[in-house]
Amino acid sequence: MRVSVLIPSYRRSADLVRCLAALALQSRAADEVLVVVRGEDAETVSVTRDWQDRLPLHVVEVAAPGQVQALNAGLARCSGDVVAITDDDAAPHSEWLAKIVVHFEADPKVGGVGGRDWVHENGGVLSGEARRVGCFSWFGRVVGNHHLGVGAPREVDFLKGANLSFRMAAIGPVGFDVRLRGSGAQVHNDMAASLAVKCAGWKIIYDPSVAVDHFPAPRFDEDERNKFDVSAAANRNYNFRLAVGDNLPWWRRSAVHLWLRVVGVKADPGLLRVWMMLLKNDRIGLSRHRSVQNFLAEKS
Numbered sequence: 001m002r003v004s005v006l007i008p009s010y011r012r013s014a015d016l017v018r019c020l021a022a023l024a025l026q027s028r029a030a031d032e033v034l035v036v037v038r039g040e041d042a043e044t045v046s047v048t049r050d051w052q053d054r055l056p057l058h059v060v061e062v063a064a065p066g067q068v069q070a071l072n073a074g075l076a077r078c079s080g081d082v083v084a085i086t087d088d089d090a091a092p093h094s095e096w097l098a099k100i101v102v103h104f105e106a107d108p109k110v111g112g113v114g115g116r117d118w119v120h121e122n123g124g125v126l127s128g129e130a131r132r133v134g135c136f137s138w139f140g141r142v143v144g145n146h147h148l149g150v151g152a153p154r155e156v157d158f159l160k161g162a163n164l165s166f167r168m169a170a171i172g173p174v175g176f177d178v179r180l181r182g183s184g185a186q187v188h189n190d191m192a193a194s195l196a197v198k199c200a201g202w203k204i205i206y207d208p209s210v211a212v213d214h215f216p217a218p219r220f221d222e223d224e225r226n227k228f229d230v231s232a233a234a235n236r237n238y239n240f241r242l243a244v245g246d247n248l249p250w251w252r253r254s255a256v257h258l259w260l261r262v263v264g265v266k267a268d269p270g271l272l273r274v275w276m277m278l279l280k281n282d283r284i285g286l287s288r289h290r291s292v293q294n295f296l297a298e299k300s
Contacts, residue, residue, distance in 0.1 A: 001105060003097055004080030004168075005030040008070035009088035010184075013043040015217050020051045022091035022213075028098035029056075030084070034077055036060045036070040067161075068176045068186045075168075075175060084165040089217035090117060092163075099210045100165045103153070111170030111202020112194055114159030115210025119147045133206050134158045134194075136252060140259025142240075146206070147214070153207035157198060161190035163212045170202045179242060181235040181299075188239040195247030228288060234295040237268045268292075 005023060009016045016035070023033060033055045037044045048059045062073040075083065082104050086092055096115075103113045114134075119126040130145035134156035137143060146160035174196040180186045198204050244256050264270030269277065269289055277285045 001082060001101055002031040002080040003028075003101060004078040004083045005033045005097070006036070006071065006074040006078065006083050006085045007033070007088055008036045008067055008074065009041075009044050010038060010070075011041055011044065012088045012217050013047045015089040015215065016044060016047050017051075018091050018215070019086065019088050020047070020055060020057075022093075024051075024054055025094050026092070026097045027094050028101060030097060031056065031080055032078075033057045034060050034074045036062055036074045038062060038065070065183050066186050067184065068178055068180055068189050071176045071189070072178070075171065078168060080168060082165055082167055083171065085161065086212055087162045087214070090162045090212040090214045093211045093213070096210060096212060099207065103205050103207065103210075104165075104167055107203065109201075109203050110167065110205055111197045111200070112159055112164060112166045112204040113210060114146070114164040114204075114206055115212075116149045116208045117147050117160060117162045117212050117214035120213060120215045134160070134204075136248070136256055138255065140252075140255040140257070141263075142256075142265070149206060149208040151208060153205055153209075156204055156206040158191040158194035159204060159206065162214050163210065164190060164194070166193070166197060167202070170197045170200065174200065177242070177246075180239045182232070182239070186239065187232075187236045188243050192239070192243035192247065195243055199247040230288075230291045230295050233267055233288065234292045234299070237292060238296060238299075240268070 007019060023030060035048050035057060037059060039061050048057060051057050060073050060077050062070050084097060084100055100113050103110050126147060128148045129150045130148035131151055132143045133145045133149040135143050136157055171193065176189050177192045180189050180192060194204055244253055260268060260270055262270045262272060264273050274289060
């Protein structure tokens with residue numbers, strides 16, 4: 001079984017060096033490593049040149065901005081039976097590829113495998129444990145928790161972009177959805193791809209021991225971390241609804257949309273959350289909600 005590793009990278013040269021160093025220490029070496037770069041990002045291109053003698057590394061240039069475009073460009077060049085995807089600000093543990101391959105070789109119905117990303121921030125590592133990971137509750141609430149998962153491997157609905165892999169036979173026909181909005185991260189592209197693969201009849205497996213260290217780095221688009229931006233919030237909401245609307249069974253899709261309409265989440269509040277904002281006179285929350293709704297209305 002040939003394994004390709006795919007890394008989209010943009011203006012994070014130091015992070016990319018750490019990622020490539022971790023890949024060089026894999027107990028099961030990658031058959032090829034594809035780093036997707038933009039031609040104008042000279043620093044990242046320079047890093048890839050430095051590592052071509054130490055890894056079976058290939059550079060894929062992409063002109064269009066956005067993670068979806070980068071991922072699809074990389075997929076088009078992959079020669080492996082499996083493509084393992086990670087972020088440039090992540091560092092896979094030494095058994096990462098070996099443990100991924102075990103799942104794909106054990107069951108031909110497995111289409112996707114992912115695991116825990118140990119998040120490093122503020123000088124420490126986020127701790128905690130979660131048994132429920134990457135799923136939708138029966139009434140529609142989304143449960144992520146990929147960075148806290150413990151326990152045995154299990155089937156889930158979706159995986160996280162910092163640590164996911166697909167059988168090429170599963171991801172090849174669907175790819176990453178070019179309809180997703182955003183000029184950079186295009187949030188929820190990982191969820192959309194996972195759901196599309198699962199909708200096609202494949203199993204999606206989450207195994208906490210398939211691990212990477214994750215050092216969340218700055219984003220160079222409207223979707224900056226820990227900062228509100230109207231267009232970024234609207235894009236996140238649109239992308240989530242698109243992923244759910246296309247790839248869940250009708251009854252689960254209906255439950256999620258009902259949950260979003262009635263309760264919602266902080267970034268996409270439903271009627272009850274809006275009512276609570278009114279009661280608390282949460283002017284900032286109400287202003288953000290109105291701004292997002294207006295932006296979505298203008299884009300539709």
